[in-house]
Structures are given as C-alpha cells and as structure tokens.
C-alpha cells in the first residue's frame with residue numbers, strides 16, 4: 042500500500058469542506074485526504090458525477106484526485122483514528138433557541154465534532170478550525186479536546202475559509218490570501234507550520250499569512266462584515282437615487298474609481314444573501330454585546346437592517362406599481378439562488394420576495410437553472426400558489442410581471458420580445474440585479490423598474 046506524507050481528514054462535506062479538500066488533494070498527491078460526513082446522501086453524491094453542490098469547474102478538480110488520494114466516507118471514527126490533521130468544516134448556523142437566539146452562533150455541531158474526535162482519537166493531532174467561529178472558540182475547543190484521560194494532545198489552529206460560492210474553484214486555486222492562526226507557543230508554531238506547508242504546495246509564500254489564533258478567528262467575521270457593509274452602503278444610496286433621479290450605477294462607478302474605495306462589491310441589488318453574511322454579522326453583534334460594546338454592536342447590526350429594508354422595498358415597489366394589488370397575478374421570479382453560478386439558496390432575497398408575494402396572494406412562478414430543488418424546499422411550507430419551471434419562457438408565459446432576483450447571465454440574453462408577447466399587459470419587469478438592458482426593454486413595451494435609477498414607465 043502507498044504511504045502518504047500526511048493524512049488529512051475533513052469533517053463536514055459541505056460547500057466548504059468538499060471543494061477545499063478536493064483542491065488540497067488535487068494539488069498535493071503526496072497527501073491522503075479523506076472527507077467524512079454524517080449525511081450519507083451527501084457522501085454518496087461526492088462519490089458520483091452528480092456532486093451535491095453546483096460549483097463551476099469543481100467536478101474536474103474532484104476527478105483529478107478522487108480514488109487516488111481523495112476519499113469520501115461516512116466512517117467518521119475510523120477517519121479520526123487514521124488522521125494526523127483534522128479540518129473541521131461543519132455548519133455553524135445562527136442559534137434559534139435559548140440565549141442569543143437569532144444572533145449567536147449555534148456551536149452544537151462543532152462541539153459534537155470535538156467530542157467525537159476526543160472519543161475516537163488514539164494519537165496526538167492538529168485540529169484545524171475551517172468553519173467560521175466566534176472569536177475565542179479555539180480556547181473552548183482546546184479545553185474540550187485536551188480534557189481527555191488518554192494522554193493525547195490536540196493543538197487547535199484557525200484557518201478560516203474565504204472562498205466565495207460560484208467562484209470557489211478559482212478562489213481556492215488562486216486565493217487572495219490564506220490565513221493561519223495558532224497559539225504562539227512552541228507546539229502552536231509547529232502546528233501552524235504544518236498547515237502552512239500544505240498550502241505552500243501551490244499558494245505563493247507572500248499570500249500565506251499567519252497570526253495569533255484570535256486574530257484569525259476574528260478576521261473571518263470582520264471580512265464578511267466589511268463585504269456586506271459595502272453592499273448595504275450602496276443599497277442605502279440606491280433608495281436615495283430613486284428619489285433624486287441620480288443613477289446608482291453612475292454613482293458607484295464614480296466613487297469606485299477612487300483607489301481608496303475601489304470598484305468591487307458596489308452593485309446595488311435586491312439585497313445580499315448566502316449562508317454567511319447575515320449569520321456572521323449577527324454573531325459579531327452578539328460578541329460585541331457580550332463585551333458591553335453596544336455602540337459597536339448597533340453599528341454592525343444596521344448592515345443587516347438595511348439589507349432587510351432593501352428586500353422589503355423591492356417587493357413593496359412591485360405591489361405599489363402594479364396598482365396596489367398582486368392578488369391572483371402571475372409573477373415570474375427569474376432566479377432563486379442567492380447569486381449566479383450556484384444552486385445555493387440559503388438566505389436568498391428571492392425567498393423573502395416569494396413569501397411576500399404569496400402573502401399578497403400572487404401566483405408565483407420560480408425559474409432558476411440550478412436552484413429549483415432548493416427553492417421547492419424553501420417554499421414548501423409557504424402555502425399559496427407556486428409553480429416551478431426550468432425554462433424562463435415558460436415561467437413568463439401569461440405573467441403580469443418578471444422580478445429578476447439572481448444575476449444569471451442567461452437572463453441577459455433572452456428574447457424579451459418573445460417574452461413580452463406572451464405576457465399579460467401592461468407587462469412589468471423589476472430588475473433586482475440591474476443586469477438587463479432597461480432602455481431596450483422599455484422600447485419593447487415593458488415598464489421597467491430597476492434598483493437605484495429612474496423607472497421607465499408607459500403610464
């Protein structure tokens with residue numbers, strides 16, 4: 042049997058664990074990489090050509106290493122026993138019960154994993170926090186792990202993941218930076234080096250940065266808070282643009298050319314979604330409150346509030362301009378994923394839009410190239426009249442309005458003359474991502490309502 046240089050395990054085969062480990066295995070044939078999960082169906086899907094998540098280019102990366110040095114399994118205990126280094130990439134959602142409900146991170150999956158590791162391990166190991174965790178979690182983890190009576194030592198290292206869904210493969214292959222935080226003790230620094238050595242196989246040394254463990258944990262929460270803050274900032278300005286006839290795209294372009302501001306993350310939209318931004322900011326808010334930093338907590342909480350305001354504003358505009366009633370009107374949602382190039386719908390603004398429209402008794406039709414299965418689950422309990430169509434032309438047929446909720450490029454290139462002809466009149470388009478050619482749509486006959494710029498109306 043081939044002997045590998047390092048035996049790496051990842052617990053949690055989700056959006057982060059699967060792609061990150063596939064990349065490590067593809068880049069480092071000298072390591073054995075195993076990914077385990079309690080979810081048998083997920084593991085089976087990772088072993089097939091229909092991966093459990095949609096991510097451009099991911100199957101190619103998986104295929105390079107699968108069966109060679111990349112393995113997927115449900116035998117978690119065996120995986121733990123066998124490994125030298127264990128990445129933990131389980132979910133850390135917002136707590137829904139007890140103290141901190143709706144804000145704090147729910148660490149039950151993380152803690153169960155830690156206890157699982159203690160129970161199954163038979164030798165010293167490095168434990169890598171890959172999940173996003175509240176600052177100072179490593180301390181609690183160290184305590185749980187090292188409170189064993191087997192004489193086994195665990196060193197906890199923080200290596201938060203900065204990949205973005207939709208571009209995960211490119212982000213992992215060519216990351217802006219990899220961050221590795223550890224204790225600044227001799228065993229801590231030795232563990233840090235082990236993890237640095239993994240990434241050094243393909244990431245330039247200048248992009249591998251190290252820090253103390255608390256800075257690494259906190260940097261992940263802060264990175265997401267800053268990214269979301271930029272979206273909420275431009276979205277708040279979009280509301281002002283609509284009142285003043287300024288154009289938010291022109292404003293974003295003008296300010297983004299200032300090198301101190303930069304052009305990225307300045308697209309006004311129906312709002313941000315995804316499993317991380319909201320939960321990580323609320324977690325940051327909760328931590329600040331725990332330290333008595335109420336002004337700081339309030340500052341960051343407003344980033345989430347503006348996002349909710351933006352989602353509500355979008356759907357209220359729809360109802361208002363459609364003569365204050367959408368009851369029994371067919372409305373097609375173009376896109377349900379929280380962003381293009383993913384099937385992930387967690388916290389997608391489309392969920393809010395659909396539920397609000399259903400509450401107004403509209404007939405909602407959802408179309409999306411990758412997210413229909415998730416959309417069905419998200420709207421399962423919502424009641425009302427919902428249809429799902431893969432084909433956007435079918436979704437729009439007989440509709441009174443289209444609401445663009447995801448910036449899928451295929452929606453830019455549809456035949457909107459054909460769509461217009463098949464719709465009820467007056468036909469409305471609400472472009473929640475500002476991706477369509479509004480002037481052309483207007484000339485085709487649509488009344489067009491973008492975000493942060495003047496509507497083009499035929500009445």
Ligand SMILES: NC(=O)c1ccc[n+]([C@@H]2O[C@H](COP(=O)([O-])OP(=O)(O)OC[C@H]3O[C@@H](n4cnc5c(N)ncnc54)[C@H](O)[C@@H]3O)[C@@H](O)[C@H]2O)c1
Nearest residue numbers: 053054055056057078079080130131132133150172173202
């Ligand atoms: N999704 C992203 O874009 C992203 C980016 C950066 C960081 N993160 C962070 O990474 C972490 C994981 O996120 P995700 O999106 O991959 O979550 P996910 O829900 O897709 O995957 C988590 C997996 O962990 C498994 N799991 C839970 N408890 C387990 C246990 N005790 N033993 C074995 N497996 C267990 C679940 O079955 C699930 O498959 C979170 O902390 C998240 O905040 C996510």
